Amino acid sequence: MSNCIFCKIVAKQIPSSVVYEDDEFLAFKDIHPAAPVHFLIIPKQHVETLSDTSTEHMSMLGKMLALAPRLAKEQGCGLSRDADGQVSGGYKTLINTGPDGGQEVYHLHMHVIGGPQPWRGQR
Ligand code: AMP
Ligand code: ZN
Numbered sequence: 537m538s539n540c541i542f543c544k545i546v547a548k549q550i551p552s553s554v555v556y557e558d559d560e561f562l563a564f565k566d567i568h569p570a571a572p573v574h575f576l577i578i579p580k581q582h583v584e585t586l587s588d589t590s591t592e593h594m595s596m597l598g599k600m601l602a603l604a605p606r607l608a609k610e611q612g613c614g615l616s617r618d619a620d621g622q623v624s625g626g627y628k629t630l631i632n633t634g635p636d637g638g639q640e641v642y643h644l645h646m647h648v649i650g651g652p653q654p655w656r657g658q659r
Contacts, residue, residue: 542643546580556607561600563607566647573613573627573650577603583644586633604629604648613650626650 544550545564552564555575566574579596583589589597604627608614613627627650632639 540582540641540643542578542641542645543582546578555611556603560596561603563603563648571649571651573608573611573648575607575611575648576645577607577648578643578645584642585639586631586644589644600646601629604646608648608650611648611650613648 541550545552546562552562554562554564556563556577559580561577561579563575563577566576577600579600581596583593605614608627614625615623616625617623627648630647630649631645632647
């Protein structure tokens with residue numbers, strides 16, 4: 537998609553702070569972070585919204601979801617368990633879909649937002 541900002545980021549026509557890249561996905565820091573850790577995971581393939589996915593996208597969606605905990609840990613907001621099984625840390629995963637879902641960029645992306653209860657912040 538020639539006028540898609542995230543496709544331009546994938547093509548490196550627009551700079552971004554990349555946290556992960558492979559053949560299928562790119563993850564980069566959100567330009568307006570809502571928390572100490574806030575990055576986006578996107579498929580390199582242009583898919584406008586979650587509602588534009590179908591069974592052919594199941595593998596991609598599964599991999600995108602599975603990337604979240606791995607990258608969250610690398611970025612410092614992974615889930616931890618101590619010897620007693622007490623959990624700490626963590627993050628939100630968020631996919632906004634369509635106008636009523638608050639989607640601003642129409643290239644499928646998953647937010648990973650971490651830090652101490654970041655949803656109590658401005659967002
Ligand atoms: P959404 O409302 O789910 O569509 O979120 C789009 C997100 O993309 C917002 O949190 C923006 O801050 C972020 N964003 C927009 N342009 C850029 C960019 N060039 N680099 C990084 N993040 C961006
Ligand atoms: Zn795109």
